[in-house]
Amino acid sequence: MKKTIIKGTGRYVPPRLVTNDDLSLWMDTTNEWILQRTGIEQRYWIPEAGGVGASDLGFEASKIAMGLAGWEPEDIDLIIFATLSPDLFFPGSGCLLAHKLGLTSTPALDIRQQCTGFLYGMTTADAYIRSSLAKRVLLVCAEVHSTGLDISTRGRDVTVIFGDGAAAVCLERMETDVQAGVLASCLHADGSLAESLMTLAPTSRENPRLDEKMLQEGKHFPTMDGRSIFKNAVRRLPEVAGEVLKKAGVPLAAVDLFIPHQANLRINQAFAKALDLPESKVYNNIQRYGNTTAASIPLALDEAIEKGLVGPDSTVMFLGLGAGVTWGAVLYRFAAKNSEE
Ligand code: UT7
Numbered sequence: 001m002k003k004t005i006i007k008g009t010g011r012y013v014p015p016r017l018v019t020n021d022d023l024s025l026w027m028d029t030t031n032e033w034i035l036q037r038t039g040i041e042q043r044y045w046i047p048e049a050g051g052v053g054a055s056d057l058g059f060e061a062s063k064i065a066m067g068l069a070g071w072e073p074e075d076i077d078l079i080i081f082a083t084l085s086p087d088l089f090f091p092g093s094g095c096l097l098a099h100k101l102g103l104t105s106t107p108a109l110d111i112r113q114q115c116t117g118f119l120y121g122m123t124t125a126d127a128y129i130r131s132s133l134a135k136r137v138l139l140v141c142a143e144v145h146s147t148g149l150d151i152s153t154r155g156r157d158v159t160v161i162f163g164d165g166a167a168a169v170c171l172e173r174m175e176t177d178v179q180a181g182v183l184a185s186c187l188h189a190d191g192s193l194a195e196s197l198m199t200l201a202p203t204s205r206e207n208p209r210l211d212e213k214m215l216q217e218g219k220h221f222p223t224m225d226g227r228s229i230f231k232n233a234v235r236r237l238p239e240v241a242g243e244v245l246k247k248a249g250v251p252l253a254a255v256d257l258f259i260p261h262q263a264n265l266r267i268n269q270a271f272a273k274a275l276d277l278p279e280s281k282v283y284n285n286i287q288r289y290g291n292t293t294a295a296s297i298p299l300a301l302d303e304a305i306e307k308g309l310v311g312p313d314s315t316v317m318f319l320g321l322g323a324g325v326t327w328g329a330v331l332y333r334f335a336a337k338n339s340e341e
Pocket of ligand 1 (some may be wrong): 028033034035037038115154158160161197227229230262263291293321322323
């Protein structure tokens with residue numbers, strides 16, 4: 001049977017370190033508030049002058065992942081690029097990344113699933129691979145939030161949580177009858193809650209799409225009903241974890257590590273508590289990166305692999321909830337070390 005396995009991962013964050021104390025110079029906030037409400041200690045942002053897009057961060061992460069996978073750009077059958085902060089309104093960042101990789105005709109698909117971009121991307125890649133439409137898919141998740149955040153006190157509830165960053169995953173077909181690769185995935189969306197986390201402008205609903213008044217009102221900055229998103233996450237994450245385990249026929253105890261989206265440390269602690277999991281089974285790195293949206297799960301995966309927390313034979317669950325709202329989970333089992341291709 002055809003299975004989708006991870007051949008290589010890579011991460012990249014820009015070098016500008018922004019601490020909570022730095023933020024408190026620009027807006028009415030404190031290190032204590034941010035730490036206590038979110039767990040975040042620092043994040044990385046692109047240079048203040050700009051000039052770096054999601055595809056640039058994604059390119060750096062892709063080179064590392066492809067190096068580990070032993071892939072050349074020509075080996076890629078499909079690029080999937082997940083971001084809510086694309087370089088341009090259009091064309092997609094996947095096209096820009098393909099060009100940076102020196103590719104001239106490889107298909108590139110952008111997906112706009114925000115915090116669940118990795119989950120939707122992984123599921124799409126798995127469908128392409130298992131249906132033989134592709135053998136190798138490069139999944140890139142990258143965000144440049146910092147150029148779109150309100151760093152005045154007006155935006156403090158949103159701005160303090162977001163960080164820039166990227167991660168890439170090389171996904172490849174493996175022929176095997178053992179239980180390995182993507183075991184099951186569950187994806188959901190409820191657009192009735194779209195307004196709980198969104199950026200209103202530029203918008204094709206208005207003519208012009210962005211004007212001086214909208215800029216003054218900060219319509220180009222994200223707004224969030226943090227409490228609503230928080231409550232939804234705390235309800236939906238345990239629910240979708242149970243759903244994906246049932247679909248795969250795998251017991252909870254068989255999961256070695258849960259890698260949730262990094263939106264708020266308290267959400268992930270509530271998730272652990274709901275499923276009665278020791279905190280050591282739930283990976284968190286939001287303390288160091290903030291919320292990097294689409295990039296957060298693969299960025300955490302890359303670190304977990306590097307630390308030896310997951311590897312051959314381990315079972316891992318990726319899950320998250322965010323803007324849309326969208327939520328979902330993917331259950332993945334690493335192939336055994338000596339598995340044949
Ligand atoms: O990945 C995308 C999905 N997003 C999420 O999952 C985010 C989920 N939500 C959250 O993480 C939390 O709701 C936040 C961290 C965004 C906010 O935490 P909270 O505990 O829900 O705070 P709150 O919004 O209820 O605000 C409490 C107080 C308010 O003041 P008053 O009205 O009680 O006087 C806010 O104005 O904290 C104030 N506040 C701040 N104070 C200092 C809001 N932001 C800040 C800030 N610094 N940065």
